[in-house]
Amino acid sequence: MAKEIIAVTDGALSFGDSSLETKTKQDGFEYKGDIYKVKTYKDITKLERNEMFLYESVPGTDVSDFTFDADGVSFTVVGSGEVQITLGLGDDAEYDIIVDGEKEDRTETSMGGKIAFTIELDGEPAKVAVRR
Numbered sequence: 001m002a003k004e005i006i007a008v009t010d011g012a013l014s015f016g017d018s019s020l021e022t023k024t025k026q027d028g029f030e031y032k033g034d035i036y037k038v039k040t041y042k043d044i045t046k047l048e049r050n051e052m053f054l055y056e057s058v059p060g061t062d063v064s065d066f067t068f069d070a071d072g073v074s075f076t077v078v079g080s081g082e083v084q085i086t087l088g089l090g091d092d093a094e095y096d097i098i099v100d101g102e103k104e105d106r107t108e109t110s111m112g113g114k115i116a117f118t119i120e121l122d123g124e125p126a127k128v129a130v131r132r
Helices: none
Strands: 006-009 012-015 024-031 034-041 044-049 052-058 062-069 072-078 080-088 094-099 102-108 114-122 126-131
Touching (some): 006 024, 012 034, 012 044, 044 062, 052 062, 052 072, 072 114, 094 114, 102 114, 114 126
Antiparallel strands (some): 012 062, 034 044, 044 052, 052 080, 062 072, 072 126, 080 114, 094 126
C-alpha cells in the first residue's frame, strides 16, 4: 500500500514523500475548512493552502507536525543533505529561524512574504520553528 502524501496526524499536517522517483500530487485535501494541495518526490516537496504558497523544499522532504499561526510555523522535517526550505509567511516581517532548539538566524520576508533558508539534514528528524 502506498504511503499517504498528505494526512492529519495528532492534529497537525504531515506531507511529502522524498522517496518517490516520480512527481506525485494530491489536490483537494480538506483540513480545518482550508483546501490543501501537495506535490512531492525526491527533487521537491511543495504545499499550497487555498491556492497560496505555504512550503517548498529542494530536494524533497518528509514533513510532520506542521502547524502555523499568525506568528509563524513549526514542523519536523526529514531529508538528506543540504535542503533549501522556502515558506510563505507575512509581508514585511522579521522571523527567527530555530532548528532543534538552536536559533540559527533572524531574517526578514521578501515583498511577497516569503522566507528561504538552508539546513543540513542527515536522515534524522529536525525540529524547525520560524517565529516572529
